[in-house]
Amino acid sequence: MWLIMLGKYRGFLFDLDGTLMAGRRALPGAAELMRALDGRFVVVSNDSEHIPEQLAGVMRGAGLPIGEDRLILSGIASLDFLERSWPGARLHLIGSVALARDAERRGFLLTDSGADIVLIARDRNFTYETLAAAARNVHDGANVVVASPDRSHPGIDGYPVPEAGALAAAILSIGERREPIVVGKPEPTLFRMACAKLDLDPCDCLMIGDNPLTDGEGAARSGMTFLHVAPGDLPALAVHPDLEMFKRG
Structure with missing residues (x-):
């Protein structure tokens, strides 16, 4: 029905x-x-890792006729939001190389210290040092934006794949609790x-x-x-x- x-x-x-x-x-x-x-x-x-050009290529390879103009992804949407709200801000971006390049193109100053904003997206290279730097920025008063609240998604092998929400949970569990701005679904x-x-x-x-x-x-x-x-x-x-x-x- x-x-x-x-x-x-x-x-x-x-x-x-x-x-x-x-x-x-x-x-x-x-x-x-x-x-x-x-x-x-x-x-x-x-998807807080890829930019539309990347994902459209993957979809074309899978036989899906979907152009990049038809894709709204949480990582890029987060940068859109920040560009409107804090243009040119000092940004600690936890995310992919592609997302970082797009942020620099928009005029953000990427930094690990003294950041105005901590943007948490999916980062396959997340380390203890990344966690410590983000915690310091949050402690010093940086606003926190989470591109996607998802903590995991099922992998092809059936095991959970960590997502941005898991990284955000780790960062926000340290020190003074700060309410993040969440962009994704x-x-x-x-x-x-x-x-x-x-x-x-x-x-x-x-x-x-x-x-x-x-x-x-x-x-x-x-x-x-x-x-x-x-x-x-x-x-x-x-x-x-x-x-x-x-x-x-």
Whole structure:
């Protein structure tokens, strides 16, 4: 019965991991559904490591026709937020090389000491020294921004892969407790950015994802409907007549 809802919406938001892809593999029906929606969609992801150019390349390799302009990622969204709120700030960035390069391009001064902001994203090179430097900056009064609250995601081998939320938990457990600003799902930031990109009100959009705690709660906070799917559901969506009506009209 829930398939009937699809024709009611003018725009669609998709989660990535567990909805469109698993690891570097596109899930069945994902490519067909993206083509059926003819650009009236945005992917919103708590990926705080990659920049859109990188992830779009991975998706093309998996056979998904999704350009970088259709991707809203929590790491880049965090830099967007900081650029609006603290332009040119002294930034202690815990994250990937790609994210650091993008921050420098935007005019942030990257530093491990005396920072105005500590931005915590996924960092595969996180060390004890990183933890100590971040704790010092927080102790000295730096604001804390967490790109994604996710503490882990399932790896291809079934074992948990640490995420930005785990690093944030370690840093914020030291010394004086400081309330962070969280950008990623389930906060409304990514959802609002997606609706703005589609030039639609949230009530005209449907969020499709596999995680009620992030995708579902974030959709509810943003005023949009959530459709909970599991791997294997997308082929039914791609061929449903209501999507064909949506595509034509």
